[in-house]
Amino acid sequence: MSAEDTQWEPPLVTVTVDLVIFTVRDGALHVLLIDRGIEPYLKYPALPGGYIDKGETLEEAALRELHQETSLDARTLHLEQLRAYSDPQRDPRGRVITVAYLALGPDLPLPVGGSDAAAAYWAPVSDALARQLAFDHAAILRDGLEHARSQLEHTTVAAAFCTEPFTISDLRHIYEAVWGFKLDPSNFRRKVTRTDGFLEPTGQHHLPQTGRPALLYRRGKAATLSPPLLRTSQASILNGNLTDQPPFEGP
Amino acid sequence: MSAEDTQWEPPLVTVTVDLVIFTVRDGALHVLLIDRGIEPYLKYPALPGGYIDKGETLEEAALRELHQETSLDARTLHLEQLRAYSDPQRDPRGRVITVAYLALGPDLPLPVGGSDAAAAYWAPVSDALARQLAFDHAAILRDGLEHARSQLEHTTVAAAFCTEPFTISDLRHIYEAVWGFKLDPSNFRRKVTRTDGFLEPTGQHHLPQTGRPALLYRRGKAATLSPPLLRTSQASILNGNLTDQPPFEGP
DNA sequence: TGAATAGTGTCTATTAGACAATATGCT
DNA sequence: AGCATATTGTCTAATAGACACTATTCA
Numbered sequence: 001m002s003a004e005d006t007q008w009e010p011p012l013v014t015v016t017v018d019l020v021i022f023t024v025r026d027g028a029l030h031v032l033l034i035d036r037g038i039e040p041y042l043k044y045p046a047l048p049g050g051y052i053d054k055g056e057t058l059e060e061a062a063l064r065e066l067h068q069e070t071s072l073d074a075r076t077l078h079l080e081q082l083r084a085y086s087d088p089q090r091d092p093r094g095r096v097i098t099v100a101y102l103a104l105g106p107d108l109p110l111p112v113g114g115s116d117a118a119a120a121y122w123a124p125v126s127d128a129l130a131r132q133l134a135f136d137h138a139a140i141l142r143d144g145l146e147h148a149r150s151q152l153e154h155t156t157v158a159a160a161f162c163t164e165p166f167t168i169s170d171l172r173h174i175y176e177a178v179w180g181f182k183l184d185p186s187n188f189r190r191k192v193t194r195t196d197g198f199l200e201p202t203g204q205h206h207l208p209q210t211g212r213p214a215l216l217y218r219r220g221k222a223a224t225l226s227p228p229l230l231r232t233s234q235a236s237i238l239n240g241n242l243t244d245q246p247p248f249e250g251p
Numbered sequence: 252m253s254a255e256d257t258q259w260e261p262p263l264v265t266v267t268v269d270l271v272i273f274t275v276r277d278g279a280l281h282v283l284l285i286d287r288g289i290e291p292y293l294k295y296p297a298l299p300g301g302y303i304d305k306g307e308t309l310e311e312a313a314l315r316e317l318h319q320e321t322s323l324d325a326r327t328l329h330l331e332q333l334r335a336y337s338d339p340q341r342d343p344r345g346r347v348i349t350v351a352y353l354a355l356g357p358d359l360p361l362p363v364g365g366s367d368a369a370a371a372y373w374a375p376v377s378d379a380l381a382r383q384l385a386f387d388h389a390a391i392l393r394d395g396l397e398h399a400r401s402q403l404e405h406t407t408v409a410a411a412f413c414t415e416p417f418t419i420s421d422l423r424h425i426y427e428a429v430w431g432f433k434l435d436p437s438n439f440r441r442k443v444t445r446t447d448g449f450l451e452p453t454g455q456h457h458l459p460q461t462g463r464p465a466l467l468y469r470r471g472k473a474a475t476l477s478p479p480l481l482r483t484s485q486a487s488i489l490n491g492n493l494t495d496q497p498p499f500e501g502p
Numbered sequence: 503t504g505a506a507t508a509g510t511g512t513c514t515a516t517t518a519g520a521c522a523a524t525a526t527g528c529t
Numbered sequence: 530a531g532c533a534t535a536t537t538g539t540c541t542a543a544t545a546g547a548c549a550c551t552a553t554t555c556a
Contacts, residue, residue, distance in 0.1 A: 010302040012263035015348060051261040054346065058337040084335050084350050086309040095305065097266060099335050169508080187546060189509070211507025212553040227544075230478065420535075438519060440536070445517095462534025463526040478517075 014096045017061045018049035018137065020082065020144030021070065021103040023122065024161050024177045030122040031141060032069060033133075040092045041134035047141065048120065049098065062101040069120055070108055077105040078160035082144055090136045100140045102147055106163040152178055153228045156198050156220070165202050165216035168192060179231050191229055197222025265347045268312045269300035269388065271333065271395030272321065272354040274373065275412050275428045281373040282392060283320060284384075291343050292385035298392065299371065300349065313352040320371055321359055328356040329411035333395055341387045351391045353398055357414040403429055404479045407449050407471070416453050416467035419443060430482050442480055448473025 021032040033045040048069040052061040058081070063074045070077075082100040090096065123131075128141060152158050152175055159166070161174040172188045192198050197220040205213040272283040284296040299320040303312040309332070314325045321328075333351040341347065374382075379392060403409050403426055410417075412425045423439045443449050448471040456464040 010265050010267075011305045013266050013303070014261050015264050015266070016261075052264070052337075054262045055339045057339065058335055058348070081334050083332050084309055086303075086350075088306045088308065097309070099337075167508085184546070184548085185507090186509080186511090186548080191545080207554075208507060210505070210555060212509075214508055226483070227481065228479070230545095232477070232545090418535085435519070435521085436534090437521080437536080437538090442518080458527075459534065461528055461532070463528095463536075465535055481518090483518090 011095075014094070015052045015058075016049050016096055016098040017052060017058055017065060018047045018098050018100045018140055019062060019065055019069070019103055020047060020100060020141055021066065021105070022125070022144070022148055022161075022178075023105050023108050024174050025107045025122060027173060027177055029125045029145075029177045031125050031128050031144075032120060033123045033128060034069070034120045036134055044134040045123070045128070045131055046134035047100075047137045058099050059101075062099075062103075066101075066103055070105070072105065072108055077103050078157050079103045082140070082147055085136055085140060087136065098135075098140075100144065102144050104148065104157055104160045106161055149178055149231070153225070153230050155224050156195075156222055159198070159219040162219075164218050165204065165206075166218075167206050167214035167216060168199070169214060171199075171217075175229075181231075195222065195225055196220075198225070262346075265345070266303045266309075267300050267347055267349040268303060268309055268316060269298045269349050269351045269391060270313060270316055270320070270354055271298060271351060271392060271399075272317065272356070273376070273395070273399055273412075273429075274356050274359050275425050276358045276373060278424060278428055280376045280396075280428045282376050282379050282395075283371060284374045284379060285320070285371045287385055295385040296374070296379070296382055297385035298351075298388045309350050310352070313350075313354075317352075317354055321356075323356065323359055328354050329408050330354050333391070333398055336387055336391060338387065349386075349391075351395065353395050355399065355408055355411045357412055400429055400482070404476070404481050406475050407446075407473055410449070410470040413470075415469050416455065416457075417469075418457050418465035418467060419450070420465060422450075422468075426480075432482075446473065446476055447471075449476070 019032070023030050023032075032048055034048050036042055036044050036046050048065060050061070050065050050068075052058060053064075056064070059079070062079060062081075066072070066074050066077065066079065080102050082102050084097060084099045086097045088095055090098075125141075125145060129138070129145075132138070133141065158171055158174045158178070161178075162170050168189050169185070171192060172183055172185060175188070176182050199217040200220045202216045202218055204216045206216050207213050270283070274281050274283075283299055285299050287293055287295050287297050299316060301312070301316050301319075303309060304315075307315070310330070313330060313332075317323070317325050317328065317330065331353050333353050335348060335350045337348045339346055341349075376392075376396060380389070380396075383389070384392065399408075409422055409425045409429070412429075413421050419440050420436070422443060423434055423436060426439070427433050450468040451471045453467045453469055455467045457467050458464050
């Protein structure tokens with residue numbers, strides 16, 4: 001580099017944060033999208049986000065945007081940095097680097113018409129992936145989805161999707177929604193109950209529409225899952241999700 | 252946000268990339284450091300890095316810096332983004348956001364006195380962690396180390412530390428240097444040889460100073476390791492690294 | 503009672519850890 | 530031969546997948 005050249009000044013760039021906010025509703029993974037009210041990409045769906053302010057960290061900016069978009073207390077949400085996106089052409093207005101954040105939360109109240117976002121709404125992730133999103137948000141969404149799926153293998157963040165208290169079935173439905181295939185209830189229960197600190201029993205019961213009452217739990221203190229709870233290729237075969245598998249040849 | 256306010260302009264920030272460059276030499280993990288030649292943090296050790304140029308991606312900037320610091324063809328190195336650091340106070344000169352990259356490479360030639368870096372040198376990571384580094388580079392180094400350790404569990408990047416062709420012992424020494432404890436040679440061999448695409452046998456042999464000749468391998472095409480090769484707490488107990496373990500009570 | 507969901511038990515296959523045993527070069 | 534390292538094999542413990550079975554509630 002040439003930081004000491006007499007006349008040289010480092011280039012200045014605009015920095016934004018973009019949020020991939022996931023929740024599970026009606027058994028399906030949803031992502032928060034807004035329809036853009038301004039150019040470029042007018043009326044295209046996009047991830048919520050905004051410029052970073054002076055004097056705040058990227059995480060603070062992400063929390064601020066999160067609060068603005070969801071009107072939710074950000075303390076109840078899980079937030080983590082995904083990565084930075086820096087293609088010089090990613091914004092037609094000029095050089096804008098964005099840092100994407102992943103937020104996971106329980107079934108949230110529908111965001112009220114935000115301050116400036118034209119319209120914010122929950123979209124099923126399968127729909128969002130199929131639509132054309134503004135900027136490079138399709139890639140960011142794909143990365144966020146893959147990161148979330150991977151996080152469920154190695155950490156206890158799945159519980160961040162649940163409203164406390166919750167049942168083991170609730171938790172399993174989270175995994176099924178995020179991973180996109182069904183899990184064996186018995187083996188799933190064994191795994192999560194034997195992982196110290198994943199679940200904290202409340203002693204209370206939940207009465208479902210029909211069937212035996214289920215024990216209710218709260219999130220435990222453990223953050224990681226070791227050994228991990230892996231999505232093996234087997235799981236999708238054995239549970240009927242054959243989308244990525246070669247056809248099965250019967251005997 | 253208020254992007255549409257008539258007078259409002261988004262704040263501009265300076266963006267840098269910083270590199271955590273690891274290699275294994277003499278059986279120990281080393282990181283590339285420079286001694287700063289300018290204020291602030293004059294004469295403090297720091298991670299190599301520099302400003303991003305107009306029109307280049309962060310990754311291109313990282314590759315450019317990497318080449319400048321190591322004089323090495325960056326194509327032989329593994330490079331991946333770590334995360335962004337954005338504390339407004341992290342640089343006393345003003346608002347500078349940095350994106351850290353992790354680079355892994357085989358035992359590299361000692362970098363020649365770089366263009367402007369006062370002095371670049373390989374430091375054992377244990378030493379580097381104990382020293383006071385410039386800016387928030389100590390935190391970046393810690394994050395980079397933990398990320399590298401975790402990557403070795405789930406991917407085949409360990410082979411990026413090896414000069415081809417290499418033996419299974421060479422590869423095991425990488426794991427031992429990065430993780431900081433010894434592995435069972437027999438079980439390690441079983442794991443890596445049974446992972447399809449990790450190693451590609453060359454048919455050639457390597458003659459060690461003493462002992463039976465070892466088969467030589469090249470990197471295979473597989474990128475991930477599933478199931479992963481986990482560093483369990485057991486491994487450190489059973490191999491004599493008791494730093495984080497409670498004392499063993501004999502019968 | 504039967505439907506529906508929660509929860510338990512069990513068998514088997516896979517994998518990892520411990521470690522013995524064998525192989526092959528060198529001095 | 531004896532040493533050092535590579536490589537193979539074997540036993541055991543832990544874990545996951547498959548799935549049968551029992552438990553509890555309501556209609």
